[in-house]
Amino acid sequence: MSCSKKKGACCSGGPKTYNVVMIRHGESEWNQKNLFCGWVNVDLSDRGKREAVSAGKALKDAGYRFDMAFSSVLKRANDTLYAILKEIGQEDIAIFKTWRLNERHYGGLTGLNKTDTVAKYGEQQVQIWRRSYDTPPPPITPENPYYDTILLDPIYNEGPPRNDFPMFESLELTIKRTLPYWNEWIVPEIKKGRKILIAAHGNSLRGIVKHLDQMSNEQIMQLNLPTGIPFKYTLDENMKPVQGGSLQFMGDPETVKKAMEEVANQGKSKK
Ligand SMILES: O=C(O)[C@@H](CO)OP(=O)(O)O
Secondary structure, three states, rough: OOOOOOOOOOOOOOEEEEOOOEOOOOOOOOHHHHHHOOOOOOOEOOHHHHHHHHHHHHHHHHHOEEEEEEOOOOOOHHHHHHHHHHHHHOOOOOOEOOOOHHHOOOHHHHHHHHHHHHHHHHHHHHHHEEEEEEEEOOOOOOOOHHHHHHHHOOOOOOOOHHOOOOOOHHHHHHHHHHHHHHHHHHHHHOOOOOOOOEEEEEEHHHHHHHHHOOHHHHHHHHOOOOOOOOEEEEEEEEEOOOOOOEEEEEHHHHHHHHHHHHHHOOOOOOO
8 A cells, every 4th residue: 555645654665654743832922022931821922823824834735634633731832733723624633732741840930031041140051941951940939920820720730740740840850741641642643653743842842852863961952943833753663763754844944943043042142
């Protein structure tokens, strides 16, 4: 059977491969204001909404169809997903939402302006907080204006458990709660040949990318995922990327490069 037109599992002659599409949500209102956001449930900005629609159009033009979708419990990722599904005319597919795909919890940095934080602590420290593998931000405390906003938000009624509710997360800690979900819920569906779309966040997706590409703790520091540009992985039966199958962005390389630089620059001082 030839399945060259299918975007899920493919088997035409050679070894079986599987495609999975992921997207970081479109620009959020707090991305626009350059604030550390993490678990605060903010909306997409107008630009972010446009990015989500464009992502949907790109997927539609490339002929993508999905069997199911996964997202976090945060509306910026959910709304990105809905906009895409609307564009491709698949609003009725099954959607699974989990806090395990949330953005990393930014602890005591939540709500702070990234440029002001650079001015106070220096670019190097902010880069460590934003992109290092295992250095967490300071914990969020009750004095933080968003402490209750997060803790009392009904989106967290289903988890994480109250006695294990994060007060901060490094990338390492983010991966510890994201990867079990990837392995237990997403991988089995990919292996069944289901065509999967994941709409999540810069750092939860960095965790999945680090795992798939077996990137070192140093390599992952350099990766900034752009907002609202879908990317595809082509995986073998062991869920390892095939040659050239990693991080295949659906956008022209110059636009992707600029969008990545824009994210990186959020943690630079304004000259
Ligand atoms: O503030 C955040 O929650 C994240 C993503 O928007 O920011 P950063 O890119 O600094 O990890």
